[in-house]
Amino acid sequence: MNADRPATYSPETSIVEAPPEGEVRRVQHGDTYVLLARVEGNTYAVADSCTHGKASLSQGYLDGWEIECPLHQGRFDIRTGRATASPCRHPLAVFMVKEHEGTVQIFDTKSNDN
Numbered sequence: 001m002n003a004d005r006p007a008t009y010s011p012e013t014s015i016v017e018a019p020p021e022g023e024v025r026r027v028q029h030g031d032t033y034v035l036l037a038r039v040e041g042n043t044y045a046v047a048d049s050c051t052h053g054k055a056s057l058s059q060g061y062l063d064g065w066e067i068e069c070p071l072h073q074g075r076f077d078i079r080t081g082r083a084t085a086s087p088c089r090h091p092l093a094v095f096m097v098k099e100h101e102g103t104v105q106i107f108d109t110k111s112n113d114n
């Protein structure tokens with residue numbers, strides 16, 4: 001057993017530093033990019049790619065639990081992945097996270113996996 005790896009390590013998880021409150025961070029998880037956002041003490045993880053076009057949501061604007069796309073200003077709820085403002089209609093994939101002492105462990109998609 002590799003002493004550098006936590007006991008829960010598996011290829012389907014990533015461990016990264018948690019973003020500061022009210023900020024977003026783009027991180028790699030396997031072969032995809034995930035947007036991490038910290039709001040009211042909790043970290044949320046959704047797919048970083050907008051479902052409307054070719055845009056990185058981590059370049060957008062975080063407003064409460066909503067992330068606004070930098071390209072056409074569509075919006076998504078980071079808690080559920082649900083599209084909340086046009087022109088976005090399709091939800092984002094949502095990833096389960098576990099927080100521990102300033103780090104976030106990202107697990108494979110838990111919902112909206114399409």
Ligand code: FES
Pocket residue numbers: 050051052053054055069070071072073074075087088
């Ligand atoms: S690319 Fe995101 S709203 Fe159009």
